[in-house]
Amino acid sequence: MTTARRFLDILQLRYLLQWAQIRRSTGRLIWFVFVQVLLIGIGLLAAILGFGALVLAVQTGRAESIVQSILSVIFLNALVTSLVLGYGLNQAFSDKSLRRYPFSYSERFVIRHLLGLFEPLWLITVAGYAGAAIAAALLGAAPIWVTAPAAAVLVSINYVLVRFILALSSLLMETAIGSVLLVAATQFVFFIPMSSRMLINTPERRAFVRTALTYTPPAAAGSIVSGVGAVEHVIVLAGWLVLTVALLFWLDRLPDRTQMGRTGAASWNGPIDRIAALLPQEWAPLVARGLRFYLRNQQVQLGFLGLLVLVLVMPAYMSRRSQDGHAIFETTLLMAPLLGTVTSVISSNAFGFDRNGTRRLLLAPLSGHTLLAATSLASAMICATYLLVAVAIWTAVTRSAEPLMVMMLVTHGLTGLFLFHAVAAWSSLFTPSPADYFEKFRKQNSPGSRWTAFFMFGVLALSFAVRALLLGRDLTHYWWLSWLAAAAAVGVYVATLRLLAQVFTRRRERLLSVVEGRT
Amino acid sequence: MPANAIEVAALRKEFGSVVAVESLTFSVPAGSFFGFLGPNGAGKSTTIACLTGLLDPTSGTMRLLDQPFDSSAVELKRRIGVMPDNLGLFEYLYAHEFLAFQGQLYGLTRDEARQRTEALLEALELSDEGKKPLSAFSAGMRKRVAFAAAVIHGPDILFLDEPFESIDPAGVALMKQWLRQFTTRGRTVFFTTHVLEAAERLCERVAIIRKGGQVVWTGDITSLATEGRIIVDDQPFSTLESLFLHLTGERYAALGWI
Numbered sequence: 001m002t003t004a005r006r007f008l009d010i011l012q013l014r015y016l017l018q019w020a021q022i023r024r025s026t027g028r029l030i031w032f033v034f035v036q037v038l039l040i041g042i043g044l045l046a047a048i049l050g051f052g053a054l055v056l057a058v059q060t061g062r063a064e065s066i067v068q069s070i071l072s073v074i075f076l077n078a079l080v081t082s083l084v085l086g087y088g089l090n091q092a093f094s095d096k097s098l099r100r101y102p103f104s105y106s107e108r109f110v111i112r113h114l115l116g117l118f119e120p121l122w123l124i125t126v127a128g129y130a131g132a133a134i135a136a137a138l139l140g141a142a143p144i145w146v147t148a149p150a151a152a153v154l155v156s157i158n159y160v161l162v163r164f165i166l167a168l169s170s171l172l173m174e175t176a177i178g179s180v181l182l183v184a185a186t187q188f189v190f191f192i193p194m195s196s197r198m199l200i201n202t203p204e205r206r207a208f209v210r211t212a213l214t215y216t217p218p219a220a221a222g223s224i225v226s227g228v229g230a231v232e233h234v235i236v237l238a239g240w241l242v243l244t245v246a247l248l249f250w251l252d253r254l255p256d257r258t259q260m261g262r263t264g265a266a267s268w269n270g271p272i273d274r275i276a277a278l279l280p281q282e283w284a285p286l287v288a289r290g291l292r293f294y295l296r297n298q299q300v301q302l303g304f305l306g307l308l309v310l311v312l313v314m315p316a317y318m319s320r321r322s323q324d325g326h327a328i329f330e331t332t333l334l335m336a337p338l339l340g341t342v343t344s345v346i347s348s349n350a351f352g353f354d355r356n357g358t359r360r361l362l363l364a365p366l367s368g369h370t371l372l373a374a375t376s377l378a379s380a381m382i383c384a385t386y387l388l389v390a391v392a393i394w395t396a397v398t399r400s401a402e403p404l405m406v407m408m409l410v411t412h413g414l415t416g417l418f419l420f421h422a423v424a425a426w427s428s429l430f431t432p433s434p435a436d437y438f439e440k441f442r443k444q445n446s447p448g449s450r451w452t453a454f455f456m457f458g459v460l461a462l463s464f465a466v467r468a469l470l471l472g473r474d475l476t477h478y479w480w481l482s483w484l485a486a487a488a489a490v491g492v493y494v495a496t497l498r499l500l501a502q503v504f505t506r507r508r509e510r511l512l513s514v515v516e517g518r519t
Numbered sequence: 520m521p522a523n524a525i526e527v528a529a530l531r532k533e534f535g536s537v538v539a540v541e542s543l544t545f546s547v548p549a550g551s552f553f554g555f556l557g558p559n560g561a562g563k564s565t566t567i568a569c570l571t572g573l574l575d576p577t578s579g580t581m582r583l584l585d586q587p588f589d590s591s592a593v594e595l596k597r598r599i600g601v602m603p604d605n606l607g608l609f610e611y612l613y614a615h616e617f618l619a620f621q622g623q624l625y626g627l628t629r630d631e632a633r634q635r636t637e638a639l640l641e642a643l644e645l646s647d648e649g650k651k652p653l654s655a656f657s658a659g660m661r662k663r664v665a666f667a668a669a670v671i672h673g674p675d676i677l678f679l680d681e682p683f684e685s686i687d688p689a690g691v692a693l694m695k696q697w698l699r700q701f702t703t704r705g706r707t708v709f710f711t712t713h714v715l716e717a718a719e720r721l722c723e724r725v726a727i728i729r730k731g732g733q734v735v736w737t738g739d740i741t742s743l744a745t746e747g748r749i750i751v752d753d754q755p756f757s758t759l760e761s762l763f764l765h766l767t768g769e770r771y772a773a774l775g776w777i
Binding site for chain 1: 571572573574575590591593594596597601603605606607608609610611612613614615616619620621623624625626628629633636637640646647649650652654668
């Protein structure tokens with residue numbers, strides 16, 4: 001059997017597995033067909049946009065720069081969507097799962113990444129590049145045997161670069177110093193848009209950056225696709241491909257040390273043990289387990305940083321032209337509910353991430369209310385601590401912070417926290433979905449976690465609407481409203497847990513069946 | 520201590536249109552080592568799930584330690600220990616954290632849980648793995664931890680679902696020794712296994728069920744050890760395996776090409 005044939009067999013297996021997952025319920029089947037149709041539509045749109053943009057570019061006589069810009073946008077979109085939002089990262093099979101088949105390491109490497117390219121995000125990206133390549137050929141900018149390979153190489157570089165950055169990030173996260181470096185690098189990337197105007201402020205610097213940009217993959221591919229490419233562009237493109245593949249191959253071969261742990265004696269008096277010791281006997285072990293469950297998850301750890309940037313830096317950026325200190329406060333205040341959602345990656349599907357551990361919880365001598373409340377409390381404790389730390393940082397870096405502002409930030413953050421945890425408890429129980437706790441980057445949203453995210457955006461939208469429509473200029477005059485909202489949110493949270501405890505008995509078998517992958 | 524640790528009458532469990540267990544009736548004397556045997560898919564794990572409060576039966580009654588039992592019987596649950604078929608581990612915890620969690624959840628104080636955890640990890644040769652998450656443990660090590668979690672609080676009834684698979688001979692020997700000690704103190708072990716030799720050596724009584732979840736035979740098998748045979752349906756059987764195959768109707772498929 002040839003390697004190509006075996007690859008097709010694996011591709012077929014990948015879709016059989018996907019189909020097997022989908023066909024378990026009619027609702028999911030309809031959803032699957034809907035998503036596929038939607039993706040085809042988006043792909044066609046991307047292709048048409050790529051095509052249309054090329055037509056425009058050739059007609060205006062600025063083909064090269066416009067094509068370079070289009071390809072750069074597609075390139076950056078794929079980078080940001082996958083690295084920041086976590087989409088398009090499913091490889092279908094891990095190297096470990098492919099080892100049972102008769103493939104060499106190199107073949108497994110190629111198969112994994114080729115299958116990764118069949119993810120929706122990458123199919124859309126390919127459609128965009130293909131639209132540009134076909135249009136360039138039809139308009140006579142360059143023959144199709146030049147534009148198509150250039151587009152193919154560009155999408156390969158795009159994909160491999162994402163994979164390389166992820167592999168490098170995983171490696172860095174294995175050590176404390178590496179994690180610090182990663183955090184610093186991420187912060188640097190977030191600050192690029194803000195600092196670029198300050199740093200690139202002379203004609204010489206602008207010229208230097210412009211020259212440097214011509215050596216990027218989309219710029220080199222843009223020159224080739226628009227028909228003005230030279231050998232140097234081909235070399236640049238080939239160089240990027242060889243470099244990124246070689247780096248990814250190298251990183252891929254390093255052993256995964258995240259699960260190895262170390263040998264050594266057990267530690268009994270860590271901070272979590274000390275916190276748990278303060279709680280009643282029935283709650284202490286559950287809360288300690290819950291705290292470890294959330295705090296040891298790497299997606300939650302990354303969320304600590306991302307949310308801080310979003311909630312503390314973005315308001316400063318959005319209000320940078322305003323001389324009024326209240327503008328920054330108000331924008332921060334309206335986004336503060338998000339600080340109470342820092343565990344959202346797994347807390348809205350808590351049982352799904354615990355998988356077989358859920359069986360242990362259901363076997364335990366506990367009432368449904370204790371189980372649900374203790375699990376939720378652990379997440380709420382982390383979010384509340386995070387909220388307080390974030391507000392403390394905000395207070396320290398903001399010169400105009402007043403006590404009333406600080407109090408309002410905390411209470412509005414708590415409103416978000418309690419509302420989020422009410423909805424997350426609901427979604428954990430009613431829409432569980434088996435998920436991989438140790439996955440570092442790929443999004444694993446359950447249907448309920450998507451609705452939870454929509455709900456929180458709704459809370460933000462409502463906050464902004466109330467601010468815009470009903471209130472006067474100075475929000476601190478309405479401090480009582482933040483107290484009222486927080487009290488109402490606590491009420492909703494407590495009532496939700498009581499209500500869920502009543503339905504828990506009826507849901508437990510279904511819950512177990514789903515999280516253990518039997519339904 | 521009551522005469523019977525477990526009493527099951529007309530137990531039935533349905534999953535939609537599928538009947539996993541049907542009209543199951545048996546009892547397990549207190550202080551006995553009871554084997555619950557049957558082919559794959561016969562309903563052994565479903566029965567254990569009902570008896571441990573994980574699932575609610577569709578109909579029928581269950582009594583543990585002379586008290587009615589269902590999934591809401593919180594106090595009774597404290598008196599049982601369970602090693603489920605999928606082990607039910609929290610992959611992100613270290614072994615000592617997991618065992619201390621389990622001990623405290625079942626009523627031990629923090630100090631008691633710590634002392635017993637350290638003793639169990641030492642005995643199971645896991646005390647050097649204090650910095651390693653359970654996800655990094657081998658299959659045998661995971662099973663040892665799950666076994667330790669089932670016994671840490673000193674339960675009156677121990678439910679073990681396939682306890683000996685994946686464990687090395689030394690580990691199995693240690694577990695068997697502990698289990699014998701467990702029953703000599705009047706406690707009850709209820710376990711399922713496909714390793715019939717193990718059941719033959721350990722159990723005083725067994726129940727054999729067939730596909731569809733019906734008990735086809737239940738009785739004392741100590742004569743296998745003392746007399747080298749057991750009489751069932753007026754036929755002598757020299758091993759539990761031959762009895763099992765006779766009662767369940769399981770046959771070896773002959774594949775000439777193997």
